[in-house]
Amino acid sequence: MKDRVRIAIIGSGPAGMSAAGRAARLGMSHVLLEKTDHLSDTIFKYQKGKHVMATPSSLVLRSDFEFDAGKREQILGIWDEQAASNAVTVRYNAEVTKIEGEKGAFVLTLKGGDTIEAEAVILAIGTQGNPNRLRCAGADLPHIQYQLDDPTEYVDEHITVVGTGDAGIENALGLAADPAQGNVVTILNRGTEFARAKEANVKLLTEAEAAGRIIIRNETTPAEVRPGELVLDTRDGQETIRCDRIIARTGSAPPRKFVEDCGIEFTSPEREAFPVLSPVFETTRPGIHVIGALAGYPLIKHCMNQGYDVVEFLNGNTDLKPADEPILAEKFATLPGQRSVDEWLELFGSRIEIFRDISALQLRELMLDSDVSAFRKGEAVFERNEPGSSLFAIADGSVAVEVNKDDPSITVPIGQGSIFGEVGLISGRRRGSTVRAAQDLIVVELSRAAALKMMATAPAAAKVVNRIAIERQLLQIFGSGLTPEDIAELVDGAEVRELRANEVLMKEGEEGTDIFIIRRGSMIVERQIGGKPVFLSYLPAGAYVGEMAVIDGSRRSATVRSAIKSEVIRLPGEAFVRLLARKPQLKQKAFAEMERRREINTFVEGRKENFSSVVDMYSQTAQFLVDNGIGEATDVLLIDETLCVGCDNCEKACADSHDGLSRLDREAGTTYAHLHVPTSCRHCEHPHCMADCPPNAIQRGPDGEVFIDETCIGCGNCQRNCPYGVIRMDSVPPKKPSILSWLFLGKGPGPGEPSKAWRKAHADGVERPKQAIKCDMCAGIEGGPSCVRACPTGAAIRVSPEAFLSVAKLAEGE
Amino acid sequence: MASASETGHVANREYRSDHEGFLRHRGFRWMKIATALCVVCIAAYFLTDPKPRPGGGTWIGYTLGTIGALLIVWLSLLGIRKRAITEGRWSLKAWTSAHVYLGLSLIVVATLHTGFQLGWNVHTLAYALMMLVIVSGMFGIWAYASLPTALSTNREQMTQGQMVDAIRALDRQLHEAAQPLARGPSDLVLAALEEDPFSPGLLRRLSGHYSGCATQKALEGLALSGSADPEIERVEKLLVRRKAQLERMRRHMRLKAMLEVWLYVHVPATMALLAALTAHIVSVFYYW
Structure with a gap:
């Protein structure tokens, strides 16, 4: 089959769909190519009943399709309806594998061999990517699938799951959950560990294996797929097992490679880079346009507006003012x-x-x-x-x-x-x-x-x-009194260096002539005393190290290593020495600082006989805290378990200060030497949660707190990105009666987070959207964090790492 | 080696908390205040020589009584302070510290107020209830000061929910492992599985002795059979693990119970005390 259209639009998400709608309205010949059998796959894959938000609210929507905040089903329904009424030409199950030709005469090859000719191409494929396919003989057989929607659908089958990431493990567990289904579930693991999966999932999987519900095959990969059978490459040679269905969950490839293969350049090789675009969304390959999430606009409204705009531009409407x-x-x-x-x-x-x-x-x-x-x-x-x-x-x-x-x-x-x-x-x-x-x-x-x-x-x-x-x-x-000219030599010699977590920047006893400024991340300073590393101090971003050896020509007096992934600026030592010679005031300052550090060294050195076990304990405790992410924290809640009576008043206080939802889980988390790090926000120096927030709703507030504002769209990215699991998705519960009417009249659920049952019973029929919630350090509440204020025994403390992880604490404890 | 960051942390609000327990709060501030109060009361009691004899009816008696009554009312407000999470610079730790030391000072204040005149009447009832509250509170101080460490050591980073889950997971494995067993041994396993590990009984929970533990019995029963059957061995191993988990859970429940049980005396006795105190005050002024 051969088609020739004015515009071919690849991807039927909000951006592509809106573009096709505009083209249809303008009477331009077009085709909307969708690789699945439904419109807007990313939103289609949202969980059932999910509330989709329409931010930013100030942005006007300009599209032939309607869109307003609402339930997933409702939105998809409206779009399906309007795609039909707008007479949009959609071609489902059409995955584009190649784009050839040039502006005015592109040839798009579809999977299966069909081609489509188009004068212009609009790429609106989003960032979701395609699942990685199996790479072995028989990989195109129909009983291989790359997604599992409903594990209860399959009965009495021999099913093999390939891949031991979370998706694979969850699928395997789902298929084997109910013995009545009679499935024989095998999961293939390329290695011997389950490094890519969550610990909880791994535990469930090994437990299921112990119970004989799932067969785990380690160091095994598929060699050939045959109808009803699967040949496996194992450590001990090939083996054939019965297999009626294969579920391949080996990750997905980001769409960037496909886009680059189309001849489109990106702004930089960095992972977060976007395609280079002209004001009319045209890429470096004339005639191909990129819009939507792939162009760097993850919000639905932006996408729809761009779809409209790009088609208007293609139609020659160069005067169009953007919707913003x-x-x-x-x-x-x-x-x-x-x-x-x-x-x-x-x-x-x-x-x-x-x-x-x-x-x-x-x-x-x-x-x-x-x-x-x-x-x-x-x-x-x-x-x-x-x-x-x-x-x-x-x-x-x-x-x-x-x-x-x-x-x-x-x-x-x-x-x-x-x-x-x-x-x-x-x-x-x-x-x-x-x-x-x-x-x-x-x-x-x-x-x-x-x-x-x-x-x-x-x-x-x-x-x-x-x-x-x-x-x-x-x-x-x-x-003091330096000018840019004074330090020009230093700046010219400066070099930015990245350090992995736990990488040694300088070693005690080595020669060194460089000075380092910690630009991001943090460092740990330690010395070998009596054969053991003793933790001396913690350095946050903005501090500098290494000038002692440079000034007095001695060897490095301590080892400095990165607590987390960090970035340092390396400065040439000689240039620094010359700068000191020119600026006596700076020299004085540097010497005073050096004296202070020497004192700390002498202090630790002097005490090592007296309380070596105390110093040991301190070093190990400090290391434990750093391992638990305190190295990137700016303010963290710790619980001294020699004082904690487990009353959970901290959680209750948290819930009562924040709309009835607690942002902290006291009991969960790790403990060392009775120092407990509960599951609660550390307000990281470089918050992982901020990395990918479509409405940019996560901010750092007046007291250094990282908080989520009301523009949150509930996408859950931050929850997935947080390595400490401190973000939860929930909707605000109904208001409770006052504390006194609970105390004297027994009204309401009492202090703390109300139970699910009570929330349901008092919901008043209004369903509120789930949004991301996390600790905001009780910003705006006079008196500070209520978890600490409400602790009856003083077990809950909030600390900043550089204050807590200082050897000076040892002197206090004497 | 390093300088502190110049851009450092100067918080707009002062909320960095001291790492000090409620007993040591601010260098034993409330212990000092309470001791001073006791010394002043004792001195006043022994330096004055009221006629006909010391008691609640003298001016010193009234003063001590007023102080005591006000203290009792204020101390009982801790229950509300704890639950009303209002804004402001209060610290529940400071309240607890004051509650403990001022509560203990009541022993002196109220005893001196009685002038050691005790009898079978509503006045002595109030005194006795107060002493009951104080004694139960002393148990609470002991529990709060000594048990948390044990609680923390015992749970080894597990949450209560995880403990229950761990037992459930073992139960599922046991259930399947016991399938091939003969009637006798499998009945023992079933009995262990069916037993409610949280079977009620305050004494049991507080003592931590579960004499009739079915898991223990099953272990003993299987050991008696002396079988070297690998299937039985597998079940035995699982039972040993279940036993260990159960013991951890029971120790956890025991410690939690010890930390809470005294409140079931302390709080109701306080309510009764407030009622008796009202009766005491009203009757004193009514029968002037």
Whole structure:
């Protein structure tokens, strides 16, 4: 079969579907290619009844399809209906394997051999990817499947599951759960360990094997698939087993390879990079356009708008203003100067250094996530120790940075086109100095997430930010009266180095001439005393190490290794020594600091005889805490189990301070030497949860707390990304009667989280959407975290790691 | 080797908590206050010489009584403080600390208030109830101070739910492993499986002695049969593991019970005390 259309749209998610709807409405010949047998597979795969949200609410929807927040089924139903009424040409079960030809005459090859000719191609395939196929003879037989929707569907079959990730294990357990189904379930494991699966799943699997419900075959891979049989490659040679059905769960390949094979370039080789796009969504291969999640826009509304826009552009409507125009207009309205949106964008793009290599489309998107503001001369943009992790770019005017906290008259100027606030961007910590407008000022403030996305997609911008960041960090650390010229030599020699967790940066007793600044992550300092490593201190991002050996030419006095994956800036030692020679004030400061550290060394050295077991215990406890993620924490809840009576008042207090939902599980978690790390948020320095939040709802708040705001769409990404399992998805329970009416009249469920039954009985028929909830350190609550306030015995304590993991604690304990 | 970060942590709110238990809170602040209160009361009692004899009716008696009554009311408010998670700079640890030491000082204050005049009347009832509350509270202090370590050691990072799950998992394995067994041994296993591991009985739970434990009996029964059958051996191994899990669970329940049981005396006795105290005060002023 041969088809020729004006536009071929690949992928029928919100973006592709909306594009096809527009093409149909405009009467352009088109075909919407969907590899499954239904529209919008990603949303189709959401769990039944899931509430789909429509954020950002300020964005106008511009599409021939309707979309509003609601249940999955309802949304999919409306779309199916409107695809029919809009007369969209859909071709199901059409997986594109190849795109050849050029603008005006593309040839798309489908799986199965059919081809489609198209003048233009719109790629809207999202980021979900395709499941990895089995790679052995007979891999195309029909009894191999890559997904398992309902394990109860299959009865009396010999089923083999390939792959021991969580998906494979869960499928195998599901198939073997009910012995009445009579399935014989085998799971193939390529190795001998189950490294890719959750511990709980592995436990269930081995238990099921012990009970004889599942057969686990280690070091086994499929060699050939035959009808009714499966040949296996085992450690001891080939073996054939009966097999009626194969469920292959060996992961999925991200779509990037396919996209690159189509001849489309990405902005950088980094994993988070997106395709290079023109303002009309055209890729580096003329005629192919990319929209939706693949283009870096994961929200449904954005996707649908882009589908509409890209078809309008293809139809020659070049005057079309993007749907975000009114939002930007509103943003820019506060600025002096009465310019239009395009004029402002032009001004920002040409004046600000980091925006120079960014496309107009990207700049628009960036501005949506950013704020613009104007300051009068002398006004503070932000103050020292203020929380904040955003990046500022100066569009007009200049600022003065107060580098000395004791004397605000000492300032360093930063001029038009440059940036400031980049330290917060890298370390996520508080502002290091006050910044004031030196002249009337217009700045663009990029949220941390937006700035990081920009750096990932525009390498030139990343380079500029990095150089400036290193220079500023040096100025800030070495402080007093240095100018950028003074440290130019250091900056030129600086080099960023990545360290894996537990990698040694410097070793005690070795020669070394370099200085390191910890840029992200954290470090542990330890010394060998009596053949054992003794934990000396914990260094957070922003600290520097190694100058002792450089200044006095001695060997390294301690071993420094990374607590977690970290980044350090290596500075050449000689340049530092020359800098010291030029700046006696800095030299004095460095020597004073060195003296202080020597004292700690002597202190530990002097005590080793007296309490070596205490020091030992301390070192091991510190190591345990670091192993439990305290190394990346900024504020963590610990429970001293020599005091904890298990009353769970901390959990109850947590629930009662936060809409009736507890964000902490006291009992779960690990313990060492009676120091318990409960399942509760550590407010990581570089929060894993922030990594992939479509509405950018996770922020760092005024007291360093990482919190989720009300724009959460309930997608669960953060829950999956958190390595500590501290995020839960739940809906807000109904309001409880007051504590006194419970105490005296027995009304309501009492303190703490209400039971499921009570919640159900008092739901009033309103079903609330499930959103992600986590500890916010009781932000906005006078008195601080209620878990600590409500502990009757003082077992619950909140600590910051550098305060807790300091050898000085030992002296206190004497 | 290193400098602290210049951008350091200056919290806007002071919430970093001291690592100090409720008994040591702020360097035994409330112990000192309570001791001072006792010393002042004793001194006042012995330095004055009321006529006809010391008792609740003298001016010193009234003062001590007022102090005692106010203390009792305030101490009983801990129950509400604990549950009302309001905003503000309160710390339940500080409240507990004060509750413990001021509660103990009541022994002195209230005994001096009686002037050692005890008898079979509502006044002495209030005193006796107060002493009951204090004695049960002393048990509580002992439990809170000494049991948490044992509780923590015993659970070895397992949660209560995980303990139950572990026993259930063993039960499922036992159930299947026992299928090929003969009638006699399999009855023993069934009896062990059917037994409710949380069978009621306060004394049992507090003592931790479960004399009729069916898992133990099954183990003994299988050992008696002396069979070297691999199927029996497998069941025996599982039973030993079940026994170990059960013992952990029972120790856990025992410690939890010890930490809570005194409250079942302490709290109701406090309610009774408040009633008796009201009766005492009303009757004193009514029969002036």
